[in-house]
Amino acid sequence: MAGIAAASLVLTGCSSSEDTTTGEAADVAGAQAVADQYEAAPTDLVLTTPLSKAPDEGKYVISIETPQPISSAKNDAIQQAADVLGWRYQRVLMGTDAEAAPKAMDQAIALNPDAIHISGTPLTMLTKQIASAEAAGIPVVADSIAGEPVPGVISTALDGDAQVQEWGKMVASQVVADSNGEANVAIFSITDYSILNVFTDAFTEQLASQCPDCKVQLVNQQVTDLGTKTPQSVVSTLQRDPTINYAVFSFGDLVLGVDAALRGASLQDQVTFAGQTPTPDNLQSLKDGDNSVWVGFPVQILGWRVLDTLARQFNGDDLAEADAAFMPTQLLNKDNIETAVLDEDTGYYVGVADYQDQFKTLWKK
Known part of the structure; x- marks a missing residue:
């Protein structure tokens, strides 16, 4: 996900599993058909509805920036989009303590912007602040x-429930197809973040639908475990069950340090990685021949979509069609990574090379 907020999280290593044997045959062909739909690179933004007019210049927008590299990359893209629109853009950096999100939101409201952008932080953590922002217009x-x-919140559609459910189904279908219906999956995620649960639930449901006898277990992590305890958690999970052949990650940063830990335990050949929101390192591993699969997450396009939503709001345009438009994506693997469109500066997935020009057309710029 593009932003994971600091919060008080549950204990690492708790897991649940679904492994009831039914004897039903896996629908490998059906899974492959789903995966094949997403093999090719996208060519457009999916969003095709233009603004009713070029938005007014001079708007002032603030993002609450969470402490992850992908959040910074997305907000860099928002800055680029703001420059095109002639808007002022500022970031309020969020800390990592339990009250970091409310404090950052209070700071943003005090600056009296025209709009505030948040990412990853559950709305229930910001109830008071959202009400204050609404009261201030x-x-x-x-x-x-x-x-x-x-x-008080005009949209949660971007990288929201519908999009993330689609990504979960895409990854599950690829896993069923690649494993020939013999997948035993360990999913690593942070269950306190409900948007990550949307992905893991959709993955699990699709897996059960296409492969009733495939196994899956969820291994929970804390955000502070990234790169520290998570690698050992993966190792321990695989050692407890040597038949696990897929490690699925609800976002790419969870893989930090895992490769080295698996090599140290001589487990590097046991599992194939899969997941959503790949980091540049995840994508580079694909280029290096790694046999993993990731859903392309166009972080720069997400940034531009944030300002697109606000431009429509300021214009008084209906948000429904924009909210319904998914972001462009594809399933990335070692066979198509060389032709995938990546950002030259950051290494993140982009998907659509001329996305900026397409946005400018929608914005009448």
Whole structure:
């Protein structure tokens, strides 16, 4: 996800599993058909509805920036989009303590912007602040958050429930197809973040639908475990069950340090990696011949979509068609990674090379 907020999280290593044997045959052909739909690179933004007019210049937008590299990359893209629109853009950096999100939101409201953008932070953590922003006439747009908007939040569609469910189904279908219906999956995620649960639930449901006898277990992590305890958690999980052949990650940063830990335990050949929101390192591993599969997450396009939503809001345009438009994506593997469109500066997946020009057309710029 594009932003994972600091919060008090549950204990690492708790797991649940679904491994009931039914004797039903896996629908490998059906899974492959689903995966094949997403093999080719996208060519457009998916969003095709133009603004009713070029938006007014001079708007002032603030993002609450969470402490992950992908959040910074997305907000760099928002800055580029703001420059095109002639808007002022600022970031309020969020800390890692339990009250970091409310404090950052309070700081942003005090600056009296025209809009505030949040990412990853559950809306329930910001109930008071969202109400304060609404009272001040400051609309809030959210990405990477589960659930419907609450009063004061104009949209949660970007990287929201519908999009993330689609990604979960895509990855599950590829796993069923690649394993020939013999997958035993360990999913590593952070269950306190409801948007990540949307992915893991969709993955699990699709896996059960296409491969009733495939196995899956969820191994929970804490955000502070990234690169520290998570690698050993993966190792321990595989050692407990040597038949696990897929490690699925709900976002790419969870893989930090895992490769080295698996090599140290001589487990590097036991599993294939899969997941959503790949980091540049995840994608480079694909280029190096790694046999993993990731859903392309166009972080720069997400940034531009944030301002697109706000531009429509400021214009008084209906948000429904934009909210319904998914972001462009594809399933990335070693066979198509060389032709995938990646950002030259950051290494993140882009998907659509001329996305900026396509946005400018929609914005009448």
